[in-house]
Amino acid sequence: MNSLYPSIQSFYAREIPPASSSPNDESPQPLQPGDGFTSSEIEAVIDPLSRPWEPSRSYEACPISLLEAGVRNYHVQGRIVNFMTVKNSHLFLIVSDGSGAIAVKVYYLDISDYKPRLGQRATIWTTFISEPVTGGIGNVPFCASVTSIYPGRNHATHIILHDDSPDSDGDRILRCPLECNLKEYDYLPGLMTLKAFLATGYDTGEGKVLVCVRCVGLRRTIRSKQRQGTIDMIEVDVFDDTAVSVLKLWEDKVASAKTWVPNQTVLLISKPTYKVYGTVPEIGIRYNSMVDVDPQFPDADWLRNRAKTLMKRESISIPFPSDTWDIGMAVHGPGRTLFTIADIEDQVRHLESKSDFTGKLSVIILEMKLMENWRKITTCCSECCGIPLYANKPVGTCRNCQSRRDLILNPRVIGSMIDESGMIAGRKLVWHDDAWTQLFFGNMVNEVDDQEVNLVEQSWEDLTVLDTDYIREIEEQLLYSRVTLTFGWSSKLERICILGVEW
Numbered sequence: 001m002n003s004l005y006p007s008i009q010s011f012y013a014r015e016i017p018p019a020s021s022s023p024n025d026e027s028p029q030p031l032q033p034g035d036g037f038t039s040s041e042i043e044a045v046i047d048p049l050s051r052p053w054e055p056s057r058s059y060e061a062c063p064i065s066l067l068e069a070g071v072r073n074y075h076v077q078g079r080i081v082n083f084m085t086v087k088n089s090h091l092f093l094i095v096s097d098g099s100g101a102i103a104v105k106v107y108y109l110d111i112s113d114y115k116p117r118l119g120q121r122a123t124i125w126t127t128f129i130s131e132p133v134t135g136g137i138g139n140v141p142f143c144a145s146v147t148s149i150y151p152g153r154n155h156a157t158h159i160i161l162h163d164d165s166p167d168s169d170g171d172r173i174l175r176c177p178l179e180c181n182l183k184e185y186d187y188l189p190g191l192m193t194l195k196a197f198l199a200t201g202y203d204t205g206e207g208k209v210l211v212c213v214r215c216v217g218l219r220r221t222i223r224s225k226q227r228q229g230t231i232d233m234i235e236v237d238v239f240d241d242t243a244v245s246v247l248k249l250w251e252d253k254v255a256s257a258k259t260w261v262p263n264q265t266v267l268l269i270s271k272p273t274y275k276v277y278g279t280v281p282e283i284g285i286r287y288n289s290m291v292d293v294d295p296q297f298p299d300a301d302w303l304r305n306r307a308k309t310l311m312k313r314e315s316i317s318i319p320f321p322s323d324t325w326d327i328g329m330a331v332h333g334p335g336r337t338l339f340t341i342a343d344i345e346d347q348v349r350h351l352e353s354k355s356d357f358t359g360k361l362s363v364i365i366l367e368m369k370l371m372e373n374w375r376k377i378t379t380c381c382s383e384c385c386g387i388p389l390y391a392n393k394p395v396g397t398c399r400n401c402q403s404r405r406d407l408i409l410n411p412r413v414i415g416s417m418i419d420e421s422g423m424i425a426g427r428k429l430v431w432h433d434d435a436w437t438q439l440f441f442g443n444m445v446n447e448v449d450d451q452e453v454n455l456v457e458q459s460w461e462d463l464t465v466l467d468t469d470y471i472r473e474i475e476e477q478l479l480y481s482r483v484t485l486t487f488g489w490s491s492k493l494e495r496i497c498i499l500g501v502e503w
Helices: 039-046 194-199 251-257 298-314 327-332 341-349 370-375 433-441 450-456 460-465 468-478
Strands: 070-086 090-096 101-106 121-129 143-149 158-161 208-216 220-224 229-239 244-250 266-270 273-277 280-284 290-293 357-368 380-384 387-391 395-397 404-406 414-418 423-425 429-431 482-490 495-502
Touching: 070 101, 070 251, 090 121, 090 290, 101 121, 121 143, 194 208, 194 244, 194 280, 208 244, 208 298, 229 251, 244 251, 266 298, 327 482, 327 495, 341 357, 341 482, 357 468, 370 468, 380 404, 387 395, 429 433, 433 460, 433 468, 433 482, 433 495
Parallel strands: 101 143, 244 280, 429 495
Antiparallel strands: 070 090, 070 121, 070 290, 090 101, 121 158, 208 229, 208 266, 220 229, 229 244, 266 290, 273 280, 357 414, 357 482, 380 387, 395 404, 414 423, 482 495
């Protein structure tokens, strides 16, 4: 690798000792100009962060709450709960390990070397700890220590921002929020519901809200009148069991939201901001706010289970678990037990361990809503970015991220089915594609003309290219019909899956 600034050795010609030349050399190799440094040595000087960190002294591993001011060698780990870029000169990080928080000033050589995210694990090696008054960081809660890091320039200080893979050991540690370790509290002090915060709680300026991510919006570029330029922004819909709101992230914090999973990622936000634009209340993050991503404490576990229940209840499309059963064996094999709806319920409720099973179910279609969903343009459905996506075609475009998605047939086209023991709602079923085709066209191929036979024998997707008269005819023929369903109970989805249909 060539250096932009050559060393002084490159201006002198290399001298070859006379003993090194041999009279037998017929074609000596031409001398290569250079200064004698290898490419790895040049790379280590130009990009000091490329070489592995090898501390030259011993460091004491210490919780943040026990750090003492002064000249000491400390090794600290925690998670980033807030950060910002200060005048393109250094990064300002707030790192918490559950016992306390520390402000870290990272004086970088190149800003592209560091792309911090909220909730990211950080490891710090430092040689000096100062107090907030002398460190000049302002009023940041629970932040009783300040340190400065000069990676690449000071060989005694360093910081590493880890990219832990999901469910790894590094991803599971250091997720206890501040004040959860205090024995005098049986609850997290200052925690309030989102509804209470949006009503009057924001007046205190000390509140905390625990919310779950519903969907992550698309990155937007907005022109700022104050900064005379453009800034990036992203909107994240959040909720708890009482209310919904919008969390706005700006500039360098936008990248944090791209790692959040809708209906799974939980955020504990301390000292959020509050604004109202129109009729939509919005919360945000300021200089002294703290954001714990996927914290581990009882209230967060409750919200995760609550979000999981709501997602299961409100989900409009669940992919068929194709790797669970051998469909051919379930439909045509020897173990074809005939169940009633009541038998399935009894067996599911009395199973000692979660297990899957298959069987047959003879039902009558009591309600059909094919034409109703066709008029509403909801015949096919899916979910993207946590937002329902509907169309009357097997493909659609997400309004949030503008990506094209494959859709499945909406199970709500069937209202309900009954047998002699009970009733089951069609929206609760998960259908295989072949089962939909067998339901709609299994006994109708001979009733249509030759031009349409090739069309309807392909798949249920051909239903979307038919006209309304033919769709209405299919609905009328299916209404009050008796069909035999080959089903499979999925303990993972806790749903009945339809593997095949027989007439």
